Amino acid sequence: MRNTIISLLAVLFGLLAGALLMTVTGHNPFEGYRYLFEGGLKNVERFGNTLATATPLIFTGLSVAFAFRTGLFNIGAAGQMLFGGFCATAVGLTLDLSKPLMLICTILAGFIGGALWAFIPGWLKAKFNVHEVVSTIMMNWIAYWTIYYTVPAYFKGQYLETESRLLPEAASLRVPFLTEAFGGSYINLGLFLAVIAVIVVAFIINKTTLGYELKAVGFNRHAAEYAGIGVNRGIIVSMLIAGGLAGLGGVAEFTGNASNIQIGKLPTQGFDGIAVALLGSNAPLGVLLAAIFFGLLYSGRGFMNAMTDIPPEIADSIIAIIIYFAATSILIERLVRKLLRKRANKREQNVEKGRER
């Protein structure tokens, strides 16, 4: 409850700050927000795109949140997502299978690729106590350059050096019934995969011994060790699952929302995953809702930019400011407490006044 209120207030402050930014730069914030939300919700196609945009964010958000429960800060979701997505793309471009079989293979490849990329920082942390923040950042750049050279060398696109060939229909997460139901949107099976992931992660965290042990390591590493929980094993397992989730995000992005992989950029969803996890207070359901909200901002900004001359980066600014407020939640708590106290004082004064009369 407390977390929900903080998240909602952080969103409110973020939107207010966005309005302030628009006003300062000479735009009408009411108009801006109207088009922003219309752009994400106006019709079924736009709504479908909002959900599709949210899909990779659900995965990376779950990834960061899951690692965080074990006290690990997975800042490498971008690299894990990229490498997982790359593995899935490679499988999709190499194998020739029927669609159901193909999807199982690409999804597995993505999960394993992401898990492998997170295993290294997890192993370094468990074995040598290397801080995962620095090692995951290094892994991000290693993934970046690996894909940068591997894609043009082995999977070069027909026209552009900077992207891979288009995936065959069998390897795409897009299916006709969804595309048609949402009026031509690029929504795809990734969304269902993401919802399943939310349920599975919630189950692992809340209902299994493994989840309990991982949380125990996160709360107090030394106490967990004293209680006989394998701390090092927990760190590695937690990173493996987190990386696998981020890898699935890559599958959803590169074989669902897009139909090939591009070189020369780290997927921004990896870093937005931190934001999603933080706003969703590291709970699976919270992550789902936060991702959909961010998906709305991201998919609506194009429409806003077309209808007004407000730059699309307003959406990123709002998200970033929301995260700052979520990170400084103590500020919000103090504010709320102060307001409550003021009200209590007033009531007391009124009561006293009443008595005096």
Added chain:
Amino acid sequence: MWKLIVDIFPYAVIFTIPLLITALGALFSERSGVVNIGLEGLMIVGAFTGALVIFQLQHLWTKHPIVLWIGLLAAALLGAIFSLLHAFASINLSANQIISGTAINMIAGAITVFLARNITGSGNIRIVSGFQPFDVPILSGIPIIGDLFFKKTYATTWLILVVLLVCVFVLYKTRFGLRLRACGENPQAAEAAGINVYKMRYMGVIISGAFAGLGGAIMMVTFAGEFTGSVAGLGFLALASLIFGQWRPLGVLGATLFFGFASTVANVSQVNPALQVIPPIFLKVFPYVVTLIALVLFSKSSQAPKAAGEPFDSAKR
């Protein structure tokens, strides 16, 4: 081989300098006990401010070098102001310093491009001209040393080397430096000795913000030439240099030179026959892999400030 080194050296130095100044700033922040992962964002703020100021002033005063210096100064100032967000969150509000730093990175990346689009219509700001490299008179005539250190140098390079010396002096020879380091090692003891831990940590973060801002702007006036909303991971590399350099100024110098060299070798490998035999992917990945190995090697004997990353709680002794 020698010719290769002589060819590469000036470029390696150009790449090293922004990294060095940013990592030096982070050194102050971490020594005072605040981890600053927002370096990337602070560099972006510096690059943006520098580009904007220089872009506007170059219309008035074409080609006058003072414009560039004003741009650098403004970048350092804005970097310092922007870092207050991180300082306030991590010092006064006991926020998780890594999350706060990440927020700084995100805010900087988004808002600068937002403003650039509002002001210039495009997300990029290109400056008309940056600093020009020059050969130092007389000294560049010295054999070997002259070729390496005094040819094709930038004014900013000499400035930052002076700053490095000043940093060494301030950290190890002044009262301020001693107090700052005490806050990062044992803030409770420092407070008991009458040091205002909050003030020292603010100083550390502000210096870090100013230096990172300067670093972003130097990158822009030397090799980049324009603001694009990103500094391509240089901020994170500066953070890695700090750890690689074991939180000591000269260590940081060595680490940033290493990264400068490694990156330059990777960049020129395409045009240099001697390097073409190595697949470029290995050259590009090399610095990051070496950092991972270095982290493993140093993990037993880490010189990290003991209280870095921990919010200060005066009641916890």
